[in-house]
Amino acid sequence: GEDVEQSLFLSVREGDSSVINCTYTDSSSTYLYWYKQEPGAGLQLLTYIFSNMDMKQDQRLTVLLNKKDKHLSLRIADTQTGDSAIYFCAESILTGGGNKLTFGTGTQLKVEL
């Protein structure tokens, strides 16, 4: 079955880069996603990468995918206090009715001044 793992906490100083890591198990994943959840809010789609890509960059965000090791990372450049949130990695399995997401536990990012 599908399983997605993430480390629980990450603390960085403002202005540094943050790297959040994720491992997944299902090699049939089509897309891999990063969502951000701020306190009391929903899941905000940050970025996603197709499974046949190695890297995707979107402004301050860089996603790296190592399909052989089933390892995904999200790098946030110049981390700001507003980036403090929980970050969820999710893998997508295509089904007959769209795609089913399996989420990781979430990584709580704390940005310190």
Place this chain on the structure above:
Amino acid sequence: EPEVTQTPSHQVTQMGQEVILRCVPISNHLYFYWYRQILGQKVEFLVSFYNNEISEKSEIFDDQFSVERPDGSNFTLKIRSTKLEDSAMYFCASSDAGGDQPQHFGDGTRLSIL
């Protein structure tokens, strides 16, 4: 930017009562989903819905749960007889006609069962 909206934001219900959680997906989307997140746990898939029928459901989605698209805009999740363990945040999501497209989530409904 279009968004998924969910109501209510917080629902408090007595155990054994029926509850209906409501969602308005993004208007041109065709695939609809419900997920739940028990406090401190992972976000879990419940059900996907396409072409007016359930396309996939998880083990969690037992006979107490049902979904419906009663009109062209709403998508609802009904829990027939709530249990204490149904207390969770319930998220609705939708994706567009491509099927394997990013899912956009609402802000969730916090369901508290007393």
